Every structure is written in C-alpha cells, then in structure tokens.
Amino acid sequence: MTPTRRSRWWMGPLAAAGLSVFAAVGPSASEPTPLVSATRFLSDDLRAEQQDETRNRGMLWVDQGADLWRREPAPSQPSCAACHGDAKASMAGVAARYPAVDGTTGRLQNVEGRINACRERDQKLAPLAYDSDELLALTAFLAMQSRGRPVSVATESPAAAAAVETGRRFWSERQGQLNLACTHCHDDNVGRRLRGDTLSSGLPTGYPAYRLEWQGLGSLYRRLRACQIGVRAEPFQAGSDIHIALELFLAARALGAPVEAPAIRR
C-alpha cells in the first residue's frame, strides 16, 4: 500500500459516479477502496456553497488572511508581503507541497509550522497558537492560493520517507478505548454511515475547513484530534512529530487530489 499505488485509485469529486458505487464497499472488499473526498458526501447545497467563493464562509477567514499578509504584524517588523510579495504569484501551489522538510532546520513542517517559523525567525514574534483566528486566517489564505491544484508533497528525502512510514504505522495501529485504527473506518468502511455522518477516505485536502459542527473554520489538527477523541484515545499534541508525520502520510495518500480548502464539512 504505497502512496503512489493508492493514488491511482483516487477519484475526483467531479467524477460522475453516484454514491451507489459504495454500497458494495465493505470490510470484505478485496479491491482497494477508491479514495474519495468528503466533498462527495455533502448535500448538493453544501457542495455548491463550497465551490462558490461568494457563498463559502471559509472565505471570511481567507479575507482576514489577505489582510494579515499585507499588514506589518508589529511596528517595524516586516509583513509577509515584504518578503514574499504578492501571494497570488509567490504562494501559488505552495500549500499543496506541505508538509515539507525545512531547508534550514531539516525538520518536517506543515503550513502552520512554516508560518510560525517565519514569525519567529524573521518577524521576531511569538508563534501563533493552533486554531487561533490569525493562524487559521493565514493558513486558509495560503491554502486558497493552491485551490484546485493537485497535492504534490515530496516523500523521497530520508526525513520525509521516515515520516510517511511513521504516519502509516499510526494509521493502521489500534488506539483508544474503542481500540480502532484510522484504517478501520477510513479504508474499510468508506461511504458507510457512522452515526449521523458518512465515512470519508480521510483525504486532508479540504482543510482548513468550515465545519458545520464547529460553526467555523478549523485546522486539520483539530479534525484529527476529533477522531482521536472519538475513539477515546489521548490526542497527540499540535505540531508534534507524530502529528506532522500523520499529515504527511495523509497528503502522500492523497497525491494528485485537488486542494479543496477552504472546504465545507459537516
């Protein structure tokens, strides 16, 4: 089950096949499950809201991110734009390549980590807290510059390859009082109902997403944490090695799938 092999099975949200295709998908399916974005399981209304930038409420954060990008974060500290210029050009497709290994530190970073690295190194400011409005706004703004582009994380370097393996182990390891692994829901039962919702393949492409349950935008970390709490496991820390490794594994699994952030999720 290498990422590249899985990626051939990925099916885009615009594929014509209906939901009925999943009726036959169950724990006994011998073929790998096609990876489907959770967008497929939205109602027509919500899917239209996600795709229409004039209706998608995630854009409330994207707009704030655009402001933060231009503004000096503190007196005489450079704005993001001071170094990176117009994000439309300089950041196009960048979020689709994250998590990535940082050239300076050799450590794996997700988009949030990269933003905070800039803040500490170049803006001399304290890092932003996960799921703070500011970090969400900047993350959503950057994701927006990759919207529609295929996920294209690099997994060849030793550090990245090791992280993908760590993530893969986490994905298939049972955890929590309910003793479930990610794979039991998000590989074996995709398209089936889990209480009020439909199980997706666990593609990370929609995050940060506007989730109706949250009544707001939330990070991929917050979503992963929700699954861990759901199986009554102790959630990992935001920004920890295992968290970033799992994000990289999920992205490697979704290679080629278009970035949908800010997506609408239930």
Added chain:
Amino acid sequence: MRPRRIVTPEKAKAGDVVEIRAAILHPMVTGHGSGGPNSVPRDIVHTLIVTYDGAEIFRAEMFPGIAANPQLTFTTVATKTGDVVFRWVEDSGAFTTETRRLTVEG
C-alpha cells in the same frame, strides 16, 4: 467592526435585478448555555439593515436559532448609481457597517 464579506455587482443596468450577499463573522451565542438560561449571556447580531441611495431596501431580524456567521442573500432592482450601506447591529449595541458603490448605467 467585525470581519464581513459582501458580494455585490459593481455595475448594473437600470431595471436589472441584482443579487446581494452579506456575511458577517459572529459566534451568535444563543444564551442557552449548559449552565442554565443566560449562564452564558446571549450575544447575537439581531438586525441587518441595508439602504440603497438613502432608502431602506432590506431589513432582517435574527434570533438565537440562527447559526454562527450568518450569511443573507437578497435581491433588489438597480435604479440609479448610489451607495449600498450595510449595517449589522449586535445585542451589545455594537455595530458593523460597510458601504459599497453600485454603478448603474443606461
């Protein structure tokens, strides 16, 4: 003044029906917290008033049943070039306002 997102056409022809969307970032706290009535005081945006060229064209009253970050869509008829002014009023009395120019040709 809260973050908001307004979508209006910049230009229209006289007589056109134009669609306007207005969303505001607000938690819309219902006041029905788990600690009993008003344990967390109600804090919602209760009114959106929109005027066009000085005359009120749209007014919405909102209640605690409305979800966070309310987005409202309505239409109006373009008559002449003028300002469309949006004003959201909150329980605290605070308000958020924004003006968009609608240019009408012909």
